[in-house]
Amino acid sequence: MGANRCRDPIIVVEDLYINFYTYAGIVKAIDGVSFCIERGETYCLVGETGCGKSVTSRALTRLILPPGKIERGRILYYPEPGKVVDIMKLSEEELRMIRGDEITYIFQDPGTALDPLYTIGYQISETMLVHGYINRIKEGISKAIQLLKETLIPDSEQRAKSYPHELSGGMKQRAVIATSLANRPKLIIADEPTTALDATVQAQIMELLRNLKKQRGLTILLITHNMGLVAEMCDRVGVMYAGQLVEEAPTEELFQNPLHPYTRALLRAVPNPLKKIEKLESIPGTVPNLIYPPPGCRFHPRCAHVMDTCRRQKPMFIRVGDKHYVSCWLYSRR
């Protein structure tokens, strides 16, 4: 079935395969992932370490460095309805015009995203300069201050003159967000944007992203391992496991009616701070090594409902309800 399950997509990914050629062997990091992001929504990719959520998000602008390689698949970007750009066919130069301009990234560690040798204002201005919005750094400074205001950095005139080490982690992440907004992006890819931050600061940053999205009509792809953030931020969720998309549904549907045994187990394994829990359920075993991924369904060695078919054949990603898709033999007609 086609990957385009969206009415007005901004991104469509079809049958993506990515390998990493390491000394230990070929890591089959992404194995046939297909999804799309609706214009104006917040889409989450959720999963544990090594499930491929970050790699997938980077592949959207082909930010995969050797030894990684996109083996095959289609990535289509729709800057506006009806207009389509085939990311896989663009030259490096054309890609660079999209990255940091129409599609921007916010990464986990704001410390490494900023250059310690330049002021915040300079760095924001520089993004506009490379993309040709301004001709000289100086022109961008007042715009930078405006952006710092928009991201609620107090005392923004002063902060534009500050160096990254003079700011706290939360303020740095705000500055990174300001940078990512500099060129009027259409899609922001936020890869674990608050994992390095404290709880109260995380809440502030999430609130900021939510408001910016509303004000500017942005589309957000949020990469996270935190089910709480999924519940608070996202419209639709894709659950990844060992390089595959195993389930996709609107957020409420996913929490109320999780179908894939992995999704179910994952939801029960998260301790909810608002409830008293007598016994936490755990998932036996560990995430598989993707050099030698388990045959058939990659979750089968840890699954409580494993059947014969699961060990032999990879399940199809099938529709089980309105916008609800799952890849599991329990729901396929055998």
Added chain:
Amino acid sequence: MAGVVTEHVQGADKGYDEAVREAWRFLPGEKPLVVLYRLKKYFPVKGLIRVKGWVRAVDNVTLLIPEGKTLGLVGESGSGKTTIGRLVLRLIEPTSGSVFFMGRNIFKLRGRDLRWFRRNAQMVFQDPYGSLNPRMTVYDIINEALRTHKIDVGDPKEYIIKLLYEVGLNETHLYRYPHEFSGGQRQRIAIARVLALQPKFIVLDEPTSALDVSVQAQILNMLKDLQRRYNLTYLFISHDLGVVRYMSDYIAVMYVGKIVEIGPAEEVFEKPFHPYTKMLLASIPVPDPEYVKKKPPIRVVGEPPSPVNPPPGCRFHPRCPYASEKCKREEPSLVEVEHGHWVACWHPLN
């Protein structure tokens, strides 16, 4: 000296009576195993020539860790929770104040007494990649602990295999190296090494923060089982409130070097009295979309201040929606607001 205190501990060190009397108020009805008394740890901030200031990582903390129970210590980065974890194991020396373990002042212990303490008070670190020697096999890693403490267990191999079964591993893992294990398995090895010494007290400093959710649950459940079986006492340090609630009997909330609230875990979560605790609870993303819809918008203001120059008065006042003039001037101390529930605030909630 007569009294309740000395009935518990024979041969207690000087100052123990006073310390336990003060710390016991917070957790009445529990048997004290570790007592922190007016504990301070200041780290110097070095300038070019002389010390420019002091980071007040732990500032006058009095606390009791009850035997066979788990005390959860929560707070954001820089709140001093890890420093407390290191102080109670004497991994660092305090600026002032004392820590008593079974009545003995651990900072005064020497020689055989110190070794007795080291064996009985152990730690599981956050990073299972950094805490195991990559050049040693699992057998060597655990056996080293036994040899260091000169513990006679008969046949060490048999003993170690038994321990591996305790933590969900088996004899096939005996001669493997750390790099052959996943993060969760490494944490199991670290726990087996700690259990080998049959300690009474274990500091768990973010033991599952580096692990994935699916593995985290396994480790947490195992720690709970072990506690029940061996009557272990845990100091559980974490920034993940969900995990802390699941693990702890009592909770102490820290903010910039001070304890601002302490009480039974359920009460602190259900009915927080300190505005900071409430803010902290409100800022955790809850994995429940139904709840999120009903949730009132949170008002989180500012960021934790630097412990070098903490604000005067109540350290939380610049971020507190209820702050008054008094809060800016006078520092509140812990008072009992409900039975066994203490809070340091001039205007407690509820």
